[in-house]
Amino acid sequence: xxxxxxxxxxxxxxxxxxxxxxxxxxxxxxxxxxxxxxxxxxxxxxxxxxxxxxxxxxxxxxxxxxxxxxxxxxxxxxxxxxxxxxxxxxxxxxxxxxxxxxxxxxxxxxxxxxxxxxxxxxxxxxxxxxx
Amino acid sequence: xxxxxxxxxxxxxxxxxxxxxxxxxxxxxxxxxxxxxxxxxxxxxxxxxxxxxxxxxxxxxxxxxxxxxxxxxxxxxxxxxxxxxxxxxxxxxxxxxxxxxxxxxxxxxxxxxxxxxxxxxxxxxxxxxxx
DNA sequence: ATGCTTACTTACATTTTTGTTAGTTCCTTA
DNA sequence: TAAGGAACTAACAAAAATGTAAGTAAGCAT
Numbered sequence: 001x002x003x004x005x006x007x008x009x010x011x012x013x014x015x016x017x018x019x020x021x022x023x024x025x026x027x028x029x030x031x032x033x034x035x036x037x038x039x040x041x042x043x044x045x046x047x048x049x050x051x052x053x054x055x056x057x058x059x060x061x062x063x064x065x066x067x068x069x070x071x072x073x074x075x076x077x078x079x080x081x082x083x084x085x086x087x088x089x090x091x092x093x094x095x096x097x098x099x100x101x102x103x104x105x106x107x108x109x110x111x112x113x114x115x116x117x118x119x120x121x122x123x124x125x126x127x128x129x130x131x
Numbered sequence: 132x133x134x135x136x137x138x139x140x141x142x143x144x145x146x147x148x149x150x151x152x153x154x155x156x157x158x159x160x161x162x163x164x165x166x167x168x169x170x171x172x173x174x175x176x177x178x179x180x181x182x183x184x185x186x187x188x189x190x191x192x193x194x195x196x197x198x199x200x201x202x203x204x205x206x207x208x209x210x211x212x213x214x215x216x217x218x219x220x221x222x223x224x225x226x227x228x229x230x231x232x233x234x235x236x237x238x239x240x241x242x243x244x245x246x247x248x249x250x251x252x253x254x255x256x257x258x259x260x261x262x
Numbered sequence: 263a264t265g266c267t268t269a270c271t272t273a274c275a276t277t278t279t280t281g282t283t284a285g286t287t288c289c290t291t292a
Numbered sequence: 293t294a295a296g297g298a299a300c301t302a303a304c305a306a307a308a309a310t311g312t313a314a315g316t317a318a319g320c321a322t
Binding site: 099 | 144145147148152153154155156157158161162164167168171189205206227230231233234235237238239240241242243244245246248249
């Protein structure tokens with residue numbers, strides 16, 4: 001998120017998948033840590049930076065900024081600066097972002113169903129756990 | 132994916148989000164590099180490990196194994212071993228995984244629309260790029 | 263006994279994402 | 293002149309995901 005090495009195998013694989021698969025393109029754009037929270041908070045209208053940060057909780061300024069910047073670049077949020085003092089900056093969802101709503105709803109329902117199905121039959125953890 | 136530190140801030144944040152938000156739970160389970168490709172390939176029926184690897188292309192044995200193991204643990208794929216020689220192992224989608232199909236379809240359409248909207252108006256890259 | 267194939271595993275290296283801490287800038291009010 | 297709040301940015305550190313290269317087990321054919 002801070003700097004990317006264009007010709008790493010990692011990045012090349014990512015771009016190959018994205019190029020041939022719009023689902024992957026979409027997933028890549030919406031799948032990182034704080035983006036879902038941003039969608040969720042902005043669902044009912046614009047919010048300023050600090051309100052967003054406080055209502056999400058647990059995000060640092062830096063993390064929120066990084067994710068918002070990516071979302072802005074990707075056409076998912078709009079950033080509006082009001083020339084007041086102290087500064088007021090509001091974020092809102094774009095048309096495209098609003099159109100993702102059905103996905104969240106479906107995934108929410110699916111998630112609940114699946115979680116229930118998995119109850120009780122969850123096997124041992126897959127990875128080593130330190131601590 | 133190899134080892135996770137239970138009480139890192141990173142992991143704790145992740146678990147907080149997952150705990151209060153089934154969409155996040157779902158996204159967490161389906162959002163890593165090769166999983167979408169696995170869903171896609173297995174859509175029409177079971178496949179053996181090598182076929183999966185070859186049809187995805189660009190995956191290494193290790194990466195494919197890791198992702199399949201997670202998906203198995205998470206109730207998304209079923210692993211069936213046929214006691215032949217050389218070994219034959221087939222992977223297939225679970226009910227739950229099949230029920231994700233609408234999501235892929237929606238995201239595919241959304242991805243295309245959004246990609247078009249973004250055409251031409253793509254600003255400069257967000258991050259530094261080395262090389 | 264050796265080689266062959268499939269489906270892995272191991273040990274290690276690199277890249278990417280996430281987090282920590284401490285600034286900075288702008289203008290305003292005390 | 294100093295303090296203050298909002299919205300950041302910079303430098304650095306840690307954790308997690310991904311990739312590379314080589315090796316392993318099982319057992320049949322040679």
